[in-house]
Amino acid sequence: MHLTKEEERIYEGEEGWTRKKAMEILVTIGDINNASKLIRIKSAHISGASYKTIGEAFEFINRLEGTVRVKSTLNPIGMDIEKRNEIGISGEFANKQKEVLEAYKKLGISAECTCVPYLIGQMPKRDEHLAWSESSAVLYANSVLGARTNMEGAPSALAASLIGKTPLYGLHQTENREPEIRVCVKCDLVDADYSALGFLIGNRIGNKIPLVELHPSSVPSKDELKHLSAAIGATGSVGMYHIKGITPEADAIGLPAEKIEIEKGDVKKFYEVNEEADVIAIGCPHCSSHELQRIYELLRAEGKGRKVRKDFFIFTARAIKQRMQEVVQKIENYGVKVICDTCFVVSPAFERYRCVLTNSGKMQRYVPLLCGGAEVRLCKTEECIRKAF
Amino acid sequence: MKIKGRSISKGVATGKALISKQEISFLGAVNPVTGIIVDKSLDIYGECITNRILIFPGGKGSTVGSYVIYQLKKHGKSPYAMINRRADTIVAVGAIIAEIPAVDSLEIDPVDGELIEDGEEVLVNGTEGYIELQ
Numbered sequence: 306m307h308l309t310k311e312e313e314r315i316y317e318g319e320e321g322w323t324r325k326k327a328m329e330i331l332v333t334i335g336d337i338n339n340a341s342k343l344i345r346i347k348s349a350h351i352s353g354a355s356y357k358t359i360g361e362a363f364e365f366i367n368r369l370e371g372t373v374r375v376k377s378t379l380n381p382i383g384m385d386i387e388k389r390n391e392i393g394i395s396g397e398f399a400n401k402q403k404e405v406l407e408a409y410k411k412l413g414i415s416a417e418c419t420c421v422p423y424l425i426g427q428m429p430k431r432d433e434h435l436a437w438s439e440s441s442a443v444l445y446a447n448s449v450l451g452a453r454t455n456m457e458g459a460p461s462a463l464a465a466s467l468i469g470k471t472p473l474y475g476l477h478q479t480e481n482r483e484p485e486i487r488v489c490v491k492c493d494l495v496d497a498d499y500s501a502l503g504f505l506i507g508n509r510i511g512n513k514i515p516l517v518e519l520h521p522s523s524v525p526s527k528d529e530l531k532h533l534s535a536a537i538g539a540t541g542s543v544g545m546y547h548i549k550g551i552t553p554e555a556d557a558i559g560l561p562a563e564k565i566e567i568e569k570g571d572v573k574k575f576y577e578v579n580e581e582a583d584v585i586a587i588g589c590p591h592c593s594s595h596e597l598q599r600i601y602e603l604l605r606a607e608g609k610g611r612k613v614r615k616d617f618f619i620f621t622a623r624a625i626k627q628r629m630q631e632v633v634q635k636i637e638n639y640g641v642k643v644i645c646d647t648c649f650v651v652s653p654a655f656e657r658y659r660c661v662l663t664n665s666g667k668m669q670r671y672v673p674l675l676c677g678g679a680e681v682r683l684c685k686t687e688e689c690i691r692k693a694f
Numbered sequence: 695m696k697i698k699g700r701s702i703s704k705g706v707a708t709g710k711a712l713i714s715k716q717e718i719s720f721l722g723a724v725n726p727v728t729g730i731i732v733d734k735s736l737d738i739y740g741e742c743i744t745n746r747i748l749i750f751p752g753g754k755g756s757t758v759g760s761y762v763i764y765q766l767k768k769h770g771k772s773p774y775a776m777i778n779r780r781a782d783t784i785v786a787v788g789a790i791i792a793e794i795p796a797v798d799s800l801e802i803d804p805v806d807g808e809l810i811e812d813g814e815e816v817l818v819n820g821t822e823g824y825i826e827l828q
Contacts, residue, residue, distance in 0.1 A: 333790055334783055337702060353758045360726060361768045362761035365791055438757040458760040458787040542717060542754035674722030
Protein backbone atom coordinates (compact mmCIF):
# COMPACT_ATOMS: atom_id res chain seq x y z
CA MET A 306 0.00 0.00 0.00
CA HIS A 307 1.27 3.46 -0.86
CA LEU A 308 1.82 5.71 2.16
CA THR A 309 2.35 9.47 2.05
CA LYS A 310 5.41 10.89 3.77
CA GLU A 311 3.31 11.95 6.72
CA GLU A 312 1.69 8.51 7.02
CA GLU A 313 5.09 6.88 6.89
CA ARG A 314 6.37 9.08 9.69
CA ILE A 315 3.43 7.99 11.84
CA TYR A 316 4.06 4.34 10.89
CA GLU A 317 7.67 4.69 11.99
CA GLY A 318 6.55 5.97 15.37
CA GLU A 319 7.59 9.62 15.02
CA GLU A 320 4.25 10.77 16.42
CA GLY A 321 4.24 8.41 19.38
CA TRP A 322 3.17 4.88 20.23
CA THR A 323 -0.60 5.40 19.93
CA ARG A 324 -0.51 6.76 16.40
CA LYS A 325 2.08 4.20 15.41
CA LYS A 326 -0.11 1.33 16.65
CA ALA A 327 -3.16 2.85 14.96
CA MET A 328 -1.28 3.19 11.69
CA GLU A 329 0.02 -0.40 11.95
CA ILE A 330 -3.54 -1.65 12.24
CA LEU A 331 -4.67 0.39 9.22
CA VAL A 332 -1.70 -0.64 7.09
CA THR A 333 -2.09 -4.35 7.88
CA ILE A 334 -5.78 -4.22 7.05
CA GLY A 335 -4.96 -2.31 3.88
CA ASP A 336 -2.28 -4.79 2.88
CA ILE A 337 -4.39 -7.90 3.41
CA ASN A 338 -7.20 -6.33 1.43
CA ASN A 339 -4.98 -5.08 -1.41
CA ALA A 340 -5.80 -1.43 -0.72
CA SER A 341 -3.77 1.07 -2.75
CA LYS A 342 -3.81 3.90 -0.19
CA LEU A 343 -5.52 5.45 2.80
CA ILE A 344 -8.47 7.81 2.33
CA ARG A 345 -9.92 10.47 4.60
CA ILE A 346 -13.06 9.60 6.55
CA LYS A 347 -15.88 11.82 7.74
CA SER A 348 -16.67 9.99 10.97
CA ALA A 349 -15.92 6.92 13.06
CA HIS A 350 -18.25 4.81 15.17
CA ILE A 351 -16.52 2.69 17.75
CA SER A 352 -17.81 -0.53 19.30
CA GLY A 353 -16.19 -2.36 22.18
CA ALA A 354 -17.42 0.00 24.88
CA SER A 355 -19.04 -2.38 27.37
CA TYR A 356 -16.77 -3.80 30.03
CA LYS A 357 -18.85 -6.98 29.80
CA THR A 358 -17.77 -7.62 26.21
CA ILE A 359 -14.24 -6.22 26.14
CA GLY A 360 -13.20 -7.19 29.67
CA GLU A 361 -9.46 -7.03 30.11
CA ALA A 362 -8.95 -5.84 26.54
CA PHE A 363 -9.74 -2.46 28.11
CA GLU A 364 -6.03 -2.42 28.95
CA PHE A 365 -5.29 -1.79 25.26
CA ILE A 366 -7.61 1.25 25.08
CA ASN A 367 -6.28 2.66 28.31
CA ARG A 368 -2.78 2.74 26.87
CA LEU A 369 -3.82 5.00 23.99
CA GLU A 370 -3.07 8.74 24.11
CA GLY A 371 -3.88 11.82 22.06
CA THR A 372 -7.08 12.88 20.33
CA VAL A 373 -9.24 11.45 17.57
CA ARG A 374 -9.09 13.31 14.23
CA VAL A 375 -12.75 13.01 13.15
CA LYS A 376 -16.16 13.07 14.81
CA SER A 377 -16.29 9.79 16.69
CA THR A 378 -19.18 8.14 18.52
CA LEU A 379 -19.30 5.23 20.94
CA ASN A 380 -21.42 2.07 21.11
CA PRO A 381 -23.50 1.12 24.20
CA ILE A 382 -21.66 0.46 27.45
CA GLY A 383 -22.58 -2.09 30.13
CA MET A 384 -24.95 0.03 32.22
CA ASP A 385 -27.34 2.97 32.33
CA ILE A 386 -25.22 5.71 33.84
CA GLU A 387 -28.15 7.15 35.77
CA LYS A 388 -29.95 3.92 36.70
CA ARG A 389 -27.07 1.69 37.65
CA ASN A 390 -28.49 0.78 41.08
CA GLU A 391 -32.00 0.35 39.79
CA ILE A 392 -30.91 -2.35 37.34
CA GLY A 393 -28.61 -4.02 39.85
CA ILE A 394 -25.12 -3.34 38.51
CA SER A 395 -22.40 -4.15 41.04
CA GLY A 396 -20.11 -1.39 42.26
CA GLU A 397 -17.13 -3.32 40.98
CA PHE A 398 -18.49 -3.55 37.44
CA ALA A 399 -19.59 0.10 37.53
CA ASN A 400 -16.12 1.25 38.48
CA LYS A 401 -14.48 -0.75 35.70
CA GLN A 402 -17.08 0.49 33.22
CA LYS A 403 -16.50 4.11 34.24
CA GLU A 404 -12.78 3.64 33.66
CA VAL A 405 -13.45 2.30 30.16
CA LEU A 406 -15.74 5.23 29.40
CA GLU A 407 -13.19 7.73 30.68
CA ALA A 408 -10.49 6.15 28.53
CA TYR A 409 -12.63 6.75 25.43
CA LYS A 410 -13.69 10.26 26.48
CA LYS A 411 -10.08 11.19 27.09
CA LEU A 412 -9.43 10.49 23.40
CA GLY A 413 -12.17 12.94 22.45
CA ILE A 414 -14.80 10.33 21.59
CA SER A 415 -18.37 11.45 22.13
CA ALA A 416 -19.88 9.30 24.89
CA GLU A 417 -23.45 9.04 23.61
CA CYS A 418 -23.24 5.25 24.01
CA THR A 419 -25.64 4.12 21.35
CA CYS A 420 -25.70 1.65 18.46
CA VAL A 421 -27.82 4.06 16.36
CA PRO A 422 -25.55 7.10 15.83
CA TYR A 423 -27.54 7.79 12.66
CA LEU A 424 -30.62 8.55 14.80
CA ILE A 425 -28.93 11.13 17.03
CA GLY A 426 -27.46 13.59 14.59
CA GLN A 427 -24.60 11.53 13.17
CA MET A 428 -26.30 11.07 9.82
CA PRO A 429 -23.81 10.25 7.05
CA LYS A 430 -24.52 11.48 3.55
CA ARG A 431 -24.52 9.36 0.43
CA ASP A 432 -21.02 8.41 -0.81
CA GLU A 433 -19.31 9.72 2.32
CA HIS A 434 -16.47 7.54 3.54
CA LEU A 435 -16.70 6.35 7.14
CA ALA A 436 -15.01 3.89 9.46
CA TRP A 437 -17.80 2.37 11.51
CA SER A 438 -17.91 -0.72 13.61
CA GLU A 439 -21.14 -2.09 15.17
CA SER A 440 -22.42 -4.36 12.44
CA SER A 441 -26.03 -3.14 12.53
CA ALA A 442 -24.93 0.48 12.01
CA VAL A 443 -22.52 -0.53 9.24
CA LEU A 444 -25.28 -2.29 7.32
CA TYR A 445 -27.64 0.64 7.85
CA ALA A 446 -25.08 3.24 6.75
CA ASN A 447 -24.12 1.37 3.59
CA SER A 448 -27.46 -0.02 2.57
CA VAL A 449 -30.05 2.52 3.68
CA LEU A 450 -28.00 5.74 3.63
CA GLY A 451 -25.65 4.90 0.76
CA ALA A 452 -22.60 5.95 2.77
CA ARG A 453 -19.43 3.88 2.49
CA THR A 454 -17.84 1.90 5.28
CA ASN A 455 -16.34 -1.50 5.66
CA MET A 456 -17.38 -3.68 8.56
CA GLU A 457 -14.71 -2.36 10.87
CA GLY A 458 -13.54 -4.18 13.94
CA ALA A 459 -13.76 -2.29 17.20
CA PRO A 460 -9.99 -1.62 17.21
CA SER A 461 -9.81 -0.77 13.50
CA ALA A 462 -12.55 1.86 13.82
CA LEU A 463 -10.66 3.25 16.79
CA ALA A 464 -7.43 3.25 14.76
CA ALA A 465 -9.20 5.04 11.89
CA SER A 466 -10.61 7.66 14.26
CA LEU A 467 -7.15 8.36 15.67
CA ILE A 468 -5.65 8.81 12.19
CA GLY A 469 -8.74 10.19 10.44
CA LYS A 470 -8.26 7.75 7.57
CA THR A 471 -9.08 4.22 6.47
CA PRO A 472 -7.66 1.93 3.77
CA LEU A 473 -9.36 2.17 0.38
CA TYR A 474 -10.85 -1.26 -0.34
CA GLY A 475 -14.07 -3.23 -0.11
CA LEU A 476 -17.27 -1.26 0.30
CA HIS A 477 -15.49 2.08 -0.22
CA GLN A 478 -15.28 1.17 -3.92
CA THR A 479 -18.31 1.21 -6.19
CA GLU A 480 -17.42 -2.06 -7.92
CA ASN A 481 -17.52 -3.95 -4.62
CA ARG A 482 -21.02 -2.79 -3.77
CA GLU A 483 -22.72 -4.78 -6.52
CA PRO A 484 -25.17 -7.49 -5.40
CA GLU A 485 -24.05 -11.10 -5.79
CA ILE A 486 -27.23 -13.01 -5.06
CA ARG A 487 -30.97 -12.38 -5.39
CA VAL A 488 -33.21 -13.02 -2.42
CA CYS A 489 -36.80 -13.28 -3.57
CA VAL A 490 -39.28 -12.95 -0.74
CA LYS A 491 -42.54 -14.69 -1.56
CA CYS A 492 -44.66 -13.30 1.27
CA ASP A 493 -45.60 -9.92 2.71
CA LEU A 494 -43.45 -8.82 5.66
CA VAL A 495 -44.13 -6.54 8.58
CA ASP A 496 -42.44 -5.63 11.89
CA ALA A 497 -40.32 -8.50 13.31
CA ASP A 498 -40.64 -10.40 10.01
CA TYR A 499 -37.73 -8.20 8.90
CA SER A 500 -35.69 -9.51 11.84
CA ALA A 501 -36.53 -13.05 10.70
CA LEU A 502 -35.63 -12.18 7.09
CA GLY A 503 -32.26 -10.75 8.18
CA PHE A 504 -31.56 -13.85 10.23
CA LEU A 505 -32.36 -16.10 7.25
CA ILE A 506 -30.24 -14.01 4.87
CA GLY A 507 -27.23 -13.95 7.20
CA ASN A 508 -27.41 -17.67 7.86
CA ARG A 509 -28.07 -18.81 4.32
CA ILE A 510 -25.78 -16.61 2.24
CA GLY A 511 -23.14 -15.45 4.72
CA ASN A 512 -20.74 -13.31 2.75
CA LYS A 513 -22.49 -12.33 -0.48
CA ILE A 514 -24.18 -8.95 -0.95
CA PRO A 515 -27.87 -9.71 -1.41
CA LEU A 516 -30.34 -7.94 -3.63
CA VAL A 517 -33.60 -8.40 -1.78
CA GLU A 518 -36.76 -8.41 -3.85
CA LEU A 519 -39.64 -7.92 -1.47
CA HIS A 520 -43.24 -8.91 -2.06
CA PRO A 521 -44.94 -5.98 -3.86
CA SER A 522 -47.09 -5.14 -0.83
CA SER A 523 -44.11 -4.83 1.57
CA VAL A 524 -42.79 -1.31 2.08
CA PRO A 525 -40.33 -1.37 4.98
CA SER A 526 -40.16 1.56 7.41
CA LYS A 527 -36.83 2.94 8.63
CA ASP A 528 -37.29 0.98 11.84
CA GLU A 529 -37.89 -2.22 9.93
CA LEU A 530 -34.77 -1.56 7.85
CA LYS A 531 -32.87 -1.03 11.09
CA HIS A 532 -33.98 -4.46 12.31
CA LEU A 533 -33.15 -6.09 8.98
CA SER A 534 -29.68 -4.51 9.09
CA ALA A 535 -29.13 -5.72 12.65
CA ALA A 536 -30.18 -9.30 11.96
CA ILE A 537 -28.04 -9.62 8.82
CA GLY A 538 -25.11 -8.13 10.73
CA ALA A 539 -25.51 -10.56 13.62
CA THR A 540 -25.72 -13.70 11.52
CA GLY A 541 -23.80 -12.99 8.31
CA SER A 542 -20.45 -11.51 7.37
CA VAL A 543 -21.59 -9.06 4.74
CA GLY A 544 -21.58 -5.28 5.18
CA MET A 545 -24.43 -4.25 2.94
CA TYR A 546 -27.59 -5.28 1.13
CA HIS A 547 -29.85 -3.78 -1.49
CA ILE A 548 -33.62 -3.78 -1.64
CA LYS A 549 -35.10 -3.32 -5.06
CA GLY A 550 -37.06 -0.08 -5.27
CA ILE A 551 -36.14 0.94 -1.71
CA THR A 552 -32.42 1.39 -1.01
CA PRO A 553 -30.53 4.16 -2.85
CA GLU A 554 -28.14 2.04 -4.92
CA ALA A 555 -30.48 -0.83 -5.77
CA ASP A 556 -31.85 0.37 -9.05
CA ALA A 557 -28.66 1.24 -10.89
CA ILE A 558 -27.47 -2.35 -10.88
CA GLY A 559 -28.00 -5.57 -12.77
CA LEU A 560 -29.51 -8.81 -11.52
CA PRO A 561 -27.14 -11.46 -10.19
CA ALA A 562 -27.62 -14.96 -11.60
CA GLU A 563 -27.71 -16.79 -8.29
CA LYS A 564 -31.00 -16.71 -6.46
CA ILE A 565 -32.68 -18.01 -3.31
CA GLU A 566 -36.31 -17.81 -2.27
CA ILE A 567 -37.80 -17.08 1.12
CA GLU A 568 -41.24 -18.59 1.66
CA LYS A 569 -43.90 -17.72 4.19
CA GLY A 570 -43.13 -20.91 6.11
CA ASP A 571 -39.46 -19.90 6.56
CA VAL A 572 -40.54 -16.72 8.34
CA LYS A 573 -43.38 -18.36 10.29
CA LYS A 574 -40.98 -20.87 11.86
CA PHE A 575 -39.45 -18.08 13.94
CA TYR A 576 -42.68 -17.60 15.86
CA GLU A 577 -43.45 -21.27 16.54
CA VAL A 578 -41.53 -21.73 19.80
CA ASN A 579 -43.98 -21.92 22.69
CA GLU A 580 -41.66 -21.29 25.61
CA GLU A 581 -43.24 -19.04 28.27
CA ALA A 582 -41.12 -15.90 28.57
CA ASP A 583 -40.25 -14.21 31.88
CA VAL A 584 -38.93 -10.95 30.44
CA ILE A 585 -39.61 -8.71 27.45
CA ALA A 586 -36.86 -6.64 25.82
CA ILE A 587 -37.24 -4.17 22.95
CA GLY A 588 -34.57 -1.85 21.63
CA CYS A 589 -31.88 -3.87 19.88
CA PRO A 590 -30.78 -1.75 18.08
CA HIS A 591 -31.82 1.18 20.29
CA CYS A 592 -35.42 2.34 19.80
CA SER A 593 -36.15 5.33 17.61
CA SER A 594 -38.55 8.11 18.69
CA HIS A 595 -41.12 6.58 16.41
CA GLU A 596 -40.78 3.16 18.02
CA LEU A 597 -41.15 4.67 21.50
CA GLN A 598 -44.30 6.43 20.40
CA ARG A 599 -45.69 3.21 18.92
CA ILE A 600 -44.84 1.18 22.03
CA TYR A 601 -46.67 3.72 24.16
CA GLU A 602 -49.74 3.50 21.92
CA LEU A 603 -49.70 -0.30 22.07
CA LEU A 604 -49.34 -0.23 25.87
CA ARG A 605 -52.28 2.13 26.13
CA ALA A 606 -54.44 -0.02 23.88
CA GLU A 607 -53.51 -3.29 25.57
CA GLY A 608 -53.07 -2.12 29.16
CA LYS A 609 -56.39 -0.44 29.78
CA GLY A 610 -55.03 1.07 32.99
CA ARG A 611 -53.18 -2.08 34.14
CA LYS A 612 -49.44 -2.33 34.74
CA VAL A 613 -47.31 -4.95 32.98
CA ARG A 614 -47.03 -8.31 34.80
CA LYS A 615 -43.59 -9.22 33.51
CA ASP A 616 -40.24 -7.48 33.64
CA PHE A 617 -40.19 -5.28 30.56
CA PHE A 618 -37.20 -3.26 29.35
CA ILE A 619 -36.92 -0.79 26.51
CA PHE A 620 -33.50 0.35 25.35
CA THR A 621 -32.83 3.64 23.61
CA ALA A 622 -30.23 6.37 23.22
CA ARG A 623 -30.13 9.01 25.96
CA ALA A 624 -30.58 11.77 23.36
CA ILE A 625 -33.76 10.06 22.11
CA LYS A 626 -35.08 9.57 25.63
CA GLN A 627 -34.55 13.26 26.34
CA ARG A 628 -36.31 14.22 23.13
CA MET A 629 -39.24 11.93 24.03
CA GLN A 630 -39.40 12.64 27.77
CA GLU A 631 -43.16 12.82 27.98
CA VAL A 632 -43.74 9.57 26.11
CA VAL A 633 -41.04 7.85 28.15
CA GLN A 634 -42.77 8.94 31.36
CA LYS A 635 -46.06 7.55 30.10
CA ILE A 636 -44.39 4.26 29.13
CA GLU A 637 -42.80 3.97 32.56
CA ASN A 638 -46.20 4.55 34.19
CA TYR A 639 -47.10 1.09 32.86
CA GLY A 640 -44.25 -0.43 34.88
CA VAL A 641 -41.94 -0.68 31.87
CA LYS A 642 -38.33 0.43 32.40
CA VAL A 643 -36.75 2.65 29.74
CA ILE A 644 -32.98 2.15 29.84
CA CYS A 645 -30.25 4.23 28.14
CA ASP A 646 -26.55 3.89 27.33
CA THR A 647 -26.69 0.08 27.29
CA CYS A 648 -28.77 -2.89 26.12
CA PHE A 649 -29.97 -6.34 27.14
CA VAL A 650 -27.01 -8.09 25.54
CA VAL A 651 -24.02 -5.93 26.53
CA SER A 652 -25.03 -5.32 30.17
CA PRO A 653 -24.53 -7.92 32.91
CA ALA A 654 -27.77 -6.69 34.53
CA PHE A 655 -30.02 -8.96 32.50
CA GLU A 656 -28.44 -12.37 32.96
CA ARG A 657 -31.02 -13.69 35.43
CA TYR A 658 -33.80 -14.67 33.03
CA ARG A 659 -34.92 -17.97 31.56
CA CYS A 660 -36.63 -16.86 28.36
CA VAL A 661 -36.67 -13.48 26.63
CA LEU A 662 -39.34 -12.17 24.30
CA THR A 663 -38.11 -9.67 21.69
CA ASN A 664 -38.76 -8.27 18.25
CA SER A 665 -35.02 -8.25 17.47
CA GLY A 666 -33.24 -10.71 15.21
CA LYS A 667 -29.93 -9.52 16.60
CA MET A 668 -31.03 -10.55 20.09
CA GLN A 669 -32.29 -13.83 18.66
CA ARG A 670 -28.68 -14.49 17.75
CA TYR A 671 -26.81 -13.06 20.77
CA VAL A 672 -29.04 -13.75 23.79
CA PRO A 673 -28.36 -17.52 23.79
CA LEU A 674 -24.62 -16.80 23.65
CA LEU A 675 -24.19 -13.86 26.00
CA CYS A 676 -27.03 -13.68 28.52
CA GLY A 677 -26.43 -16.38 31.07
CA GLY A 678 -27.99 -19.21 29.09
CA ALA A 679 -31.38 -17.58 28.55
CA GLU A 680 -33.52 -18.68 25.64
CA VAL A 681 -35.00 -16.18 23.24
CA ARG A 682 -38.23 -15.99 21.33
CA LEU A 683 -38.99 -13.69 18.43
CA CYS A 684 -42.37 -11.91 18.44
CA LYS A 685 -43.89 -8.99 16.62
CA THR A 686 -43.82 -5.79 18.69
CA GLU A 687 -47.56 -5.90 19.19
CA GLU A 688 -47.37 -9.49 20.47
CA CYS A 689 -44.51 -8.58 22.84
CA ILE A 690 -46.75 -5.98 24.43
CA ARG A 691 -49.79 -8.25 24.53
CA LYS A 692 -47.76 -10.90 26.38
CA ALA A 693 -46.69 -8.34 28.97
CA PHE A 694 -50.14 -8.10 30.55
CA MET B 695 6.35 -29.69 3.71
CA LYS B 696 6.24 -25.89 3.43
CA ILE B 697 3.09 -24.18 2.15
CA LYS B 698 3.22 -20.55 1.20
CA GLY B 699 0.57 -18.05 2.21
CA ARG B 700 0.33 -14.47 3.33
CA SER B 701 1.43 -12.81 6.56
CA ILE B 702 -1.43 -11.47 8.65
CA SER B 703 0.16 -11.10 12.07
CA LYS B 704 3.83 -11.46 12.87
CA GLY B 705 5.45 -14.16 14.98
CA VAL B 706 6.19 -17.90 14.81
CA ALA B 707 4.50 -20.75 16.69
CA THR B 708 4.15 -24.53 16.58
CA GLY B 709 1.25 -26.57 17.93
CA LYS B 710 -1.46 -29.12 17.25
CA ALA B 711 -4.12 -28.26 14.70
CA LEU B 712 -7.75 -27.67 15.64
CA ILE B 713 -9.87 -27.33 12.52
CA SER B 714 -13.32 -25.79 12.15
CA LYS B 715 -14.97 -25.79 8.76
CA GLN B 716 -17.20 -22.91 9.87
CA GLU B 717 -16.64 -19.18 10.16
CA ILE B 718 -16.32 -18.15 13.80
CA SER B 719 -17.96 -15.17 15.50
CA PHE B 720 -15.59 -14.76 18.43
CA LEU B 721 -17.96 -12.66 20.52
CA GLY B 722 -20.14 -15.30 22.10
CA ALA B 723 -18.57 -18.32 20.42
CA VAL B 724 -15.68 -18.69 22.82
CA ASN B 725 -15.32 -18.10 26.53
CA PRO B 726 -12.41 -15.61 26.81
CA VAL B 727 -11.48 -16.81 30.28
CA THR B 728 -11.36 -20.57 29.55
CA GLY B 729 -10.70 -20.74 25.81
CA ILE B 730 -13.59 -23.19 25.36
CA ILE B 731 -15.93 -22.96 22.35
CA VAL B 732 -19.44 -22.40 23.69
CA ASP B 733 -21.34 -21.82 20.46
CA LYS B 734 -23.41 -24.98 19.94
CA SER B 735 -23.80 -24.28 16.24
CA LEU B 736 -20.06 -24.76 15.65
CA ASP B 737 -18.47 -28.08 14.68
CA ILE B 738 -15.79 -27.53 17.35
CA TYR B 739 -18.33 -26.88 20.15
CA GLY B 740 -16.87 -27.88 23.51
CA GLU B 741 -13.27 -27.92 22.27
CA CYS B 742 -10.59 -25.77 23.91
CA ILE B 743 -8.66 -23.54 21.50
CA THR B 744 -5.92 -22.76 24.02
CA ASN B 745 -2.40 -23.49 22.76
CA ARG B 746 -3.70 -24.98 19.53
CA ILE B 747 -3.18 -23.89 15.94
CA LEU B 748 -6.70 -22.75 15.19
CA ILE B 749 -7.62 -23.32 11.55
CA PHE B 750 -10.90 -21.94 10.20
CA PRO B 751 -12.26 -20.18 7.10
CA GLY B 752 -12.38 -16.71 8.73
CA GLY B 753 -14.22 -14.58 11.21
CA LYS B 754 -17.76 -13.25 11.18
CA GLY B 755 -20.32 -11.50 13.35
CA SER B 756 -19.70 -8.86 15.99
CA THR B 757 -16.67 -6.66 15.47
CA VAL B 758 -15.96 -6.85 19.21
CA GLY B 759 -14.52 -10.26 18.35
CA SER B 760 -11.06 -8.70 18.00
CA TYR B 761 -11.06 -7.79 21.68
CA VAL B 762 -12.20 -11.29 22.59
CA ILE B 763 -9.01 -12.52 20.91
CA TYR B 764 -7.03 -9.97 22.97
CA GLN B 765 -8.74 -11.17 26.16
CA LEU B 766 -7.92 -14.80 25.37
CA LYS B 767 -4.27 -13.81 25.10
CA LYS B 768 -4.40 -11.78 28.30
CA HIS B 769 -5.84 -14.78 30.17
CA GLY B 770 -3.26 -17.13 28.69
CA LYS B 771 -5.99 -19.01 26.81
CA SER B 772 -5.39 -17.98 23.23
CA PRO B 773 -4.40 -20.29 20.39
CA TYR B 774 -0.68 -20.39 19.62
CA ALA B 775 -1.44 -19.26 16.08
CA MET B 776 -4.29 -18.99 13.58
CA ILE B 777 -4.65 -20.05 9.96
CA ASN B 778 -7.53 -18.71 7.87
CA ARG B 779 -8.68 -19.58 4.41
CA ARG B 780 -9.20 -15.82 4.02
CA ALA B 781 -8.58 -13.57 7.03
CA ASP B 782 -11.19 -10.92 7.73
CA THR B 783 -10.69 -7.65 9.57
CA ILE B 784 -12.00 -8.93 12.89
CA VAL B 785 -9.58 -11.83 13.16
CA ALA B 786 -6.62 -9.97 11.59
CA VAL B 787 -6.81 -7.02 13.97
CA GLY B 788 -7.45 -9.32 16.93
CA ALA B 789 -4.30 -11.23 16.03
CA ILE B 790 -2.26 -8.02 15.60
CA ILE B 791 -3.22 -6.39 18.89
CA ALA B 792 -2.92 -9.69 20.77
CA GLU B 793 0.33 -10.49 18.95
CA ILE B 794 -0.75 -13.97 17.87
CA PRO B 795 0.93 -15.22 14.66
CA ALA B 796 -1.53 -15.62 11.78
CA VAL B 797 -1.47 -16.42 8.06
CA ASP B 798 -4.05 -16.83 5.32
CA SER B 799 -4.39 -17.47 1.58
CA LEU B 800 -2.32 -20.68 1.57
CA GLU B 801 -1.55 -22.32 -1.77
CA ILE B 802 -3.57 -25.35 -0.61
CA ASP B 803 -6.83 -25.01 1.31
CA PRO B 804 -6.12 -25.62 5.02
CA VAL B 805 -9.74 -26.02 6.11
CA ASP B 806 -11.16 -28.97 4.16
CA GLY B 807 -9.21 -31.56 6.17
CA GLU B 808 -7.17 -32.97 3.30
CA LEU B 809 -4.02 -30.90 3.85
CA ILE B 810 -4.03 -30.88 7.65
CA GLU B 811 -5.68 -33.30 10.06
CA ASP B 812 -7.04 -32.40 13.47
CA GLY B 813 -4.28 -32.80 16.04
CA GLU B 814 -1.47 -32.72 13.48
CA GLU B 815 1.63 -30.71 14.36
CA VAL B 816 1.80 -27.43 12.40
CA LEU B 817 4.33 -24.59 12.35
CA VAL B 818 2.97 -21.14 11.53
CA ASN B 819 5.37 -18.41 10.44
CA GLY B 820 3.31 -15.24 10.53
CA THR B 821 6.28 -13.00 9.87
CA GLU B 822 7.09 -14.50 6.49
CA GLY B 823 3.65 -15.89 5.74
CA TYR B 824 3.93 -19.66 5.46
CA ILE B 825 3.14 -22.85 7.38
CA GLU B 826 5.14 -26.06 7.68
CA LEU B 827 3.95 -29.64 8.20
CA GLN B 828 6.04 -32.62 9.33
